[in-house]
Amino acid sequence: MNRTDPTAPSPDLVEEDARGGVHNLVTRGFLPPSVDVTPAFTHGTSVIQNSRVKIYDRASQPVKSMPYTNPSGFNMASLKFDMSTTPATSTPSPVAAVVSGGDVSKMVVTPIDISFDAPLSSHPPVEQPKGGATGGDDTNGGDSSTIHNLRRNVEKIRGYNELLDTYSLHQFIIRKGKTLSDTPEFISFQRTTEDLWGSVSTSIQELEAMLTSYSVPLAYVDGQKLMKIAAMDATTRGTTELLSCILNMDEVSSLMRRPGQRYKGSQGPDLAVVLIQSVWRMFLTKKRLKNHHGNEDAAVIQRIYRSYRCFSQLQQRLKLVREADLRIWDAQMQRFRANWDTMKMQRRVVVHVPSFASDDRTRLKMDNFSIRQNLQMARMCAIADPNVDIIYISPFELSPDIQRYQVRLLQLGGITDPQTRIRMLHPENVDRFPEHFSLTTLLLYSPHCLKKIKRFVRGKNAYIVTGNVGPEDKRLAIALQIPLLGMDPDKALLYGTRSGGKRIFMAADVNIPMGAHDIYDEDELIQSLSKLIAADVDQNEWLVKIDADQSDTGIASINVQQMQSVAKVRAEKRDMKHMAAEYFQQPDVRDAVLRSIFNELTESYFAANITPCFPDVREARIIGYASIDYMSFADPKTLVGGGRPRQRLWAMQVVPGLTNTAVSFVMFAFLSCSQFNPITGKCHLQVAAPPPAATSATVAPITQAQKAVETILSARPPNGAVVCGPERAYMVLDYIYHPNMATLHFSTFFNTCRLNGVSFDLQRAIGAAFILADSLTAGVMGLMCIGENDKEAFRIARQAVELIGDQVGVQALPDSLSGERLGNFPYLLAIVKRTFDLTRHIVRQxxxxxxxxxxxxxxxxxxxxxxDFHERLSHMSAKTGKNAVCEVVQGEKTSHTQLYHVQLPSPVLKGADGSIKVTAYFTRILTPLPAAIKQSEDQLVVFHAPHVLPSPYATVTQTTRIKLPSTHIERHSTVDPVSVKGSVLTYGPYTAVPGGAPPSSANELITVHFQHNEPFLTMTSLVKEVDVSMWGRVSTEEVVDVEHTGAALAGGVSRFEYSEHDAVSASFRSFVAVLPKHAVNVYYRDQIGNITTSALSDLSNGHTELVLEARYPLFGGWKTQYYLGYSEPTASVLVHANDRFRLEGHLSTCVEHAAVDDLTLKVILPQGATNVQVTAPWLHVEITHTTRRQSFLDAGRPVVILKKTNVVPAHNDVPFTVSFDYPGQYYVYREPALVVGACFGLFVMYMALTRLWNQARQSQTKQD
Known part of the structure; x- marks a missing residue:
């Protein structure tokens, strides 16, 4: 039954309601309260049965019956006999004579027909004799007869009522809306339905109200049907059911259907008024709704039209803006091309933006994308030209170490003062956008950096040099109003594809590999590949490359050796070759072959003159940097007479823009001061410097390095001579990534390289030079090695890489763990012994x-x-086998794990054994099962963990031990080998565990279900305030919200059961707090007030132990709050050294075995403290800016706020430090001096006013 709305339908009875029990069914109304539920508990009929108590109406209370003292049923003592003679004219009824004693007028006639066996009137009147004796005998006989007849009639009356209750139709009348309740039928109906009279009475009242509202004069009601309807639910009972109880239904229904009949009742006028008002209001509302819908439709039409008009205007404006930008672009590029011959000889500024313009798919898949964009820092070597100033835009802010290294590198190349000619800028909004955004896009969204560039190039000749040219580079050139040294982005997109490059090579008549291009769908790919395979059947493998793929990641290979059709064609060709072999044995054919070989050897085979194509390209408005990828190989088909195969050269791809290879070649020429010989294809040092050319006053002299750079782009050597000095070759590794390089210190690393011979010799121009795209913390660097030949360069590179491996250690992460291999280094073998301590709710590994x-x-x-464990990780520390503390640094994420790098204090030598001990704490990792328990039940929890330690290294053996708080184990996983000894579970040893393999199935996970009655003490919130005072006390107060996070309590609490099961219950009432040394003024209270049930005692180590007891025991899910405060001497906490004060304290709470979900630490420093510095040696600690707190006599005290989540007592092992400067030792007396001075000033003022007042009174007295 719905308690809120009784008229609402009752919900359906489902199986879950039935399982709730009989009490639940009665409470929710599914069982009536009058139902006897005893059989449900006794499994049958019981000896004592319950029934509903009858509640009678007060008005129907019967008159108290007289005691029966006579067989007639009446009290004969109250009867009076009339001894007078009965008149002859009347024959009084014996009943009347007996009852009323002769007063007939006062009798109440009962409408019941009483008949006697023989009427009294039939007996002749008896005349009393005068003596009276005889009459007295006759009178006694008559009275006896009368009483006997009366008793018989009473029995008939009782029988009549029973017959009426049993056989009556119980039809009663409702006249003018009122039930005639005095009729025998209704009285009998009321007696019959006394058990259901409440619902029957309600139904009768509903009938009366309905008939009254329709002014029905008379209605006959069938009581039997009314009883059935009354037993129905009140929500399902309607007008139709009530009308079915009326016998004269035709008359009543015709009367009710008569128009206006319902308004003829007593409330008819009111109902008519309400109807008229409702109809009128409906009409008004409908009209307003129609107008509202019309207005809404009009608003929608207007909004769509306005949107369309605004969109059209915006398109038109954008079109005009683009046309204007295009005109500006064409004009400035036309001026740039026209003035290039003079500009390249004048003073100019080059804005280098090494951006990588590509689609999002390519940029998202590139790791360290921002660092990859910064691999071309060798562009700064262009300042070898004294007329060039450079603005280098980096994707991020370069550290001072990188800037100093780059300046030093330029100084090695002969640049005396590179700082004045180079500006290193970065977009200021780089951190506000995704990492895969290109550098040009970030620069467009950084207005301050754009303003700096405009201010630096104002009034100077300038142009932009980008990386891969894209549409955003064109927008940047328009925004800066600086021309772009590069081709148009549309043409760059066309020529930068593999198909576009092949079209250029075909137009230039350059050798290209056999293949097909400009393929746009799968069918065309299959057709082209079929033609190529048929044309060259002997080719086994074919490459399929994506057309627009600048990062060379979309390459697939197809091996056709297994195709049956290809095998068949090859067999036929072999048959033809046998016939051709006989043909070549003829003498005339053999002579012709010899003549052709001779003629071919007399040609210029080793050199070919290629006509420059730069004029034609310039006419097509294609300018800027571009690179062409070639492939050279020995073609076995060119074997002639068993000699060596001829070299073939194929052009593969055109890359518009300045590539990493081209920049590395410029850096090589810059450092070695070598010249490229186009005849030999090698680089040689200069034998002697040519005489300096005459320079004008406005043009700076050209240095030796600039001549080497200019030689790279020259078609022939200067002065028409070839200078062949010592040969130089170089090898470059522009991208070396090793995550452990983040542990290297900048100066230490380069000193180590210098000591091990990895350096650059300026005199011989031989050695290794590092290319730093970012600080070493990023783990990325480049390496250029220059040697006398290619083998020497390779040897130097190998030596440098081996040195890096010795410095950063060896690490090899399989693909299953990291998604890619981080370096090519050997595996690290390890032996792991893992222990889980589950004796507390804070799990220690x-x-x-x-x-x-x-x-x-x-x-x-x-x-x-x-x-799963990292989400619950609270604290991690590491030590070596000699108890030396190691630094733990969070690393990158893999597909399954989070990596942490343990930095050893000193590297473990090659072949030597090393050991470390890693300790980690986890909170809320134990799950109660069941989640709710009763007070006296034991608490059970579940623990899940991988059966082996996920490690990036291959391990020899692994063993896992699990310490439990008790020997009661419900169940545990059986990943063999496994053993149980007491409360310790041991899994393993597992041998030859591969590195980086995560659990592949649920069977490889450990699941332990065990008893854990230790308290789950969790502080959901902890606010700790440390008030530092220079007056001798440092006060600490903790405001703690405590919760029992174990299994929730099911049912009520019994003090008796709690006292009995206190030893094994999972609840707790007290917990221990270990206060610092010299703690005084300790107080402990909750929201109500002080709690005096705590105990304070001193420990042997000097600390103070405080046993805190709550007002009530805490069961699972229960909470409480308390305040704990104490003070410490300032001298024991605050240290004064080097003119600075240093405060050391503990981050977490002083309560043992307590986990803190959310901690806020406030350190209130004394007024006047400046230069505040905070040191918190933990991971993920949020240190907010200092605020100020005003209080009495304080203008503002600095407050340092530290916030951290998921805190455990292990965080107290290393204290936090707050250091600050304080004006002096006498500054502390400033506030008392102010108070004393203020009081003295008030005293002086009071004295002065008092004297003035006395003088005024004396003057007034004299005048009077």
Whole structure:
């Protein structure tokens, strides 16, 4: 039954309601309250049965019956006999004589027909004798007869009522809306339905109200039908059901259907008024709604039209803006091309933007995208030209170490003062946009950087040099109003594809590999590939490349060796070759072959003159940098007479823009001061410097390095002579990524390289030079090695790479763990002993790892934490086998784990054994099962973990031990081998565990379901305030919200059961707080007030132990709040050294075994503290800016706020430090001096006013 709305339909009874029990069914109304539920508990009829108590109406209370003292049923003592003679004219009724004693007028006639066996009137009147004796005998006989007849009539009356209740139709009348309740039928109906009279009475009242509203004069009601309808639910009972109880239904229904009949009742005028008003209001509302809908439709039409008009205007405006920008672009590019001959000889500014313009798919798949864009820092070598100033735009802010290194590199090339000619800028909004945005796009969204560029190039000749040209580069040139040294983005997109490059090569008549281009769908690909295979059947493998793929990631290979059709064609060709072999044995054919070989050898075979195509390209308005990819190979088809095969050269692709290879070649020429010989194809050092050319006053002299750079782009050597000095070759690794390089210090790394011979010799122009695109913390660098020949360059590169491996350690991460391999280094073998301590609700994991690397030294060890555990990770620390503390640095994420790098204090030498101990704490990782328990039940929890430690290294053996708080284990996984000894579970040892393999199935996960009655003490919120005072006290107060995060309590709480099961219950009432040394003024209270049930005692180590007891025990899901405060001497906490004060304190709470979800630490420093510095040696600590707190006599005290989530007591092992400057030791007396001075000033003022007042009174007295 719906308690809120009784008229609403009752819900359906489902199986879950039935399982709730009888009490639930009665409470929710599914069972009536009058139902006897005893059989449901006794499984049958019981000895004592319950029934509904009858509640009678007060008005129907019967008159108290007289005690029966006579068989007649009446009290004969109250009867009076009339001894007078009965008159002859009347024959009084014996009943009347007996009852009323002769007063007939006062009798109440009962409408019941009473008949006697023999009427009294039939007996002749008896005349009383005068003596009276005889008459007295006759009178006694008559009274006896009368009483007997009366008793018989009473029995008939009782029988009549029973017959009426049993056989009556119980039809009663409702006249003019009122039930005639005095009729015998209605009285009998009321007696019959006394058990259901409440609902029957309600139904009768509904009938009366309905008939009254329609002014029905008379209605006959069938009581039997009314009883059935009354037993129905009130929500399902309607007018139709009520009308079905009326016998004269035709008359009543015709009367009710008569128009206006319902308004003839007593409330008819009111109902008519309400109807008229409702109809009129409906009409008005309908009219307003129609107008509202019309207005809405009109508003929608107007809004669509306005949107369309605004969109059209915007399109028109954008079209005009683009046309204007295009005109500006064409005009400035035309001026740039026309003035290039003079501009390249004048002073100019070159804006280098090494952007990578490509589609989002390519940029999203590139790791370290921003660093890859910065790999062309060698562009700064262009300042070898004294007329060139450079603005270099980097994708991020370059660290001072990188800037100093780049300046030093330029100074090695002969540039005396490079700082004055180079501006290194970066977009200021780089951190506000996604990492895969190109550098040009970020620069367009950084107005301050654009203003700096405009200010620097104002009034100077300038142009932009980008990387891969894209549409955003054109927008940048228009925004800066600087021309772009590069081709139009539309043409760059056309020529930058593989198909566009092939069209250029075909037009230039350059050799290209056999293939097809300009393929746009799958059918065309299959047709072209079929033609190519048929044309060259002997080719086994074919490459399929994506047309627009600047990063060379869309390449696939197809091997046709297994195709049956290809095998058949090859067999036929072999048959033809046998016939051709006989043909070549003829003498005339053999002579012709010899003549052709001779003629071919007399031609200029080793050199070919290629006509320059630059004039034709310039006429097509294609300017700027471009690179062409060639492939050279020995063609076995060109074997003649068993000699060596001829070299073939194929042009593969045109790359518009300045590529990394071209920039590395410029850096090589800059550092070695070598010249490229186009005849030999090699670089040679200059034998002697040519005489300096005459320079004008406005043109700066050309340096030796600039001549080397200019030689790179020259078609022939200067002065028509070829200078062949010592040969130089170089090898470049522009992108080396190793995550452990983040642990290297800048100066230490280069000193180590210098000591190991990895450096650059300026005199011989031989050695290794590092290309730093970012700081070493990014783990990325480049390497250029210059040697006398290619083998020497390769040897230097190998030596440098080996040195890097020795410095950063060896690390090899399989693809299954990281998604890609981070470096090409040997594996690291390790032995792992893992221990889970589950005796508390804070889970502690201890990993004892022993490792050895036979290929290189180890400086960093990487630990992998699964994502499920990493979400609950609170604290991690590491120590070596000699208890030396190691620094733990969070690394990158993989597909399954989060990596942490443990930096060893000193590298473990190659082949030596090393060991570390990694300790991690996790909170809320134990799940109660069941989630709710009763007070006296034990708490059970579930723990899940991988059966082996996820490690990026291959391990020799792994063993996992799980310490439980009790020996009660419900169940545990059986990943063999497994053993149980007491409360310790041991899994393993597992041998030859591959590195980086995550659990592949649920069977490889450990699941332990065990008893855990230890308290789950969790502080959901902790606000800790440390008030530092220079007057001798440092006060600390903790405001804590405590919650029991174990299994929730089901049912009520019994104090008796709690006292009995206190030893095994999962609840807790008290917890221990270990206060610092010298703690005084300790107080502990909750929201109500002080709690005096706590105990304070001193420990042997000098600390103070405080046992805190709550007002009530905390069961699962229960919460409480308390305040804990104490003070410490300032001298024991605050240290004064080097004119600075340093405060050291603990981050977490002083309560043992408590986990903190959300912690806020406020350090209130004394007034006057400046230069505040905070050191918090934990991961992910949020340090907000200092605020100020005003209080009495304080103008504002600085407040340092530290916030951290998921805090455990292990965070107290390393204290936080707050250092600040304080004006002096006498500054503390400033506030008392102000108070004393203010009081003295008030005293002086009071004295002065008092004297003036006395003098005024004396003057007034004298005048009077």
């Amino acid at each position: 201890v990993d004892d790892i022993s490792f050895r690397d036979d290929d290189a030294s180890v400086a960093t060890y990487t630990v992998a934490i699964p994502f």
